[in-house]
């Protein structure tokens with residue numbers, strides 16, 4: 004029987020472990036945290052259909068609720084664009100700790116073994132093949148290592164260059180986030196229960212203020228790291244227009260990072276496959292990654308169980324990469340260009356786009372089924388497109404910027420569609436080089 008190590012208890016890693024153990028594979032998850040310290044002390048939103056897609060039971064109805072529609076504002080807060088998402092596409096909101104309890108219980112029922120409080124220090128390799136992991140309590144060997152250690156995975160970062168897996172995340176490709184739940188300072192009815200402010204303080208970044216029954220959830224996200232003092236200043240700034248945001252810290256209050264970029268150019272090498280944040284599987288414009296890594300888990304588990312020779316080479320695992328890019332990755336690679344466009348606009352330009360109908364509520368109605376740019380664009384009518392064109396043409400500087408975004412979208416779409424579906428060393432190396440060249444090219 005083959006032995007598989009899941010490095011880090013990421014959502015995708017645990018889901019893949021469950022699916023593999025169900026098929027009789029010997030799988031162990033090594034996680035640095037204790038079992039009761041998994042995840043963060045806050046809630047997450049994701050597509051509930053993802054449970055069904057990986058044959059995992061849904062969480063009990065008492066443990067989730069449906070998410071509120073978000074209302075987006077640019078800096079001047081003149082135009083609020085509220086999402087229009089049909090009920091069947093609404094995502095659910097769960098406590099992250101509950102989600103972890105649910106998936107770990109299910110994984111154990113399927114035979115997955117967990118080793119908590121085991122820190123992974125890096126991969127063990129023989130030539131360019133990964134043969135296990137170094138941990139703080141000794142080496143562990145396996146036929147395949149699934150890397151679910153997150154954005155800063157020490158496995159990915161310490162792979163030999165000959166594996167061809169690029170560990171660099173790149174500028175503006177990770178979001179530095181502070182998230183905290185404060186007391187709800189007023190009982191007054193709040194119109195925009197889930198308010199998202201783009202460039203709120205005139206700074207490149209976002210904030211959300213989500214007013215819940217018991218607390219108000221504040222998230223501040225920027226492309227550069229920031230300090231606790233800046234967070235406190237930002238919180239005071241948002242309190243001016245959001246009286247529900249109190250000062251008493253109830254939960255959370257941590258700095259974290261979220262990848263917001265194109266998927267990793269090479270998800271696999273001999274004896275290794277990356278999943279979840281270590282492979283940049285989030286939806287780049289909103290940073291949601293849970294449903295996608297569940298879906299990727301199914302793709303990976305299918306490819307691993309189809310490899311009856313248990314070779315787990317780059318060649319056999321490439322089918323996982325091909326499936327991922329075909330079903331999700333290619334669409335997200337293009338959506339990452341839309342995120343990149345945000346870094347191009349000034350706060351005044353964004354106000355203009357909001358206030359003149361260039362960005363519409365429909366554009367921001369990202370739902371459980373948003374997988375590519377067409378899913379976002381299809382909600383606009385011919386009339387709204389005419390308005391967009393007329394308003395953009397009025398501003399030559401803006402038009403120029405949008406044309407650069409358009410050119411990058413076309414280049415990324417072209418290079419992702421050229422990804423070899425069948426593995427050959429030379430073709431894969433050439434494609435990875437071309438993909439990285441295109442995505443690294445600034446706007």
Ligand SMILES: Cc1cc2nc3c(=O)[nH]c(=O)nc-3n(C[C@H](O)[C@H](O)[C@H](O)COP(=O)(O)OP(=O)(O)OC[C@H]3O[C@@H](n4cnc5c(N)ncnc54)[C@H](O)[C@@H]3O)c2cc1C
Nearest residue numbers: 011012013014035047048122123152153279280291292293
């Ligand atoms: C503030 C915030 C809000 C988010 N909100 C949402 C949301 O609403 N919806 C959504 O879909 N997604 C959300 N995400 C993204 C989501 O958390 C991730 O995309 C998703 O969890 C997949 O990440 P992961 O499990 O691969 O990585 P991680 O969540 O980073 O998990 C990695 C695991 O590996 C462990 N680990 C790391 N290093 C080591 C090591 N050296 N040794 C052993 N173990 C190690 C970690 O302890 C952790 O358990 C949010 C992320 C953040 C930060």
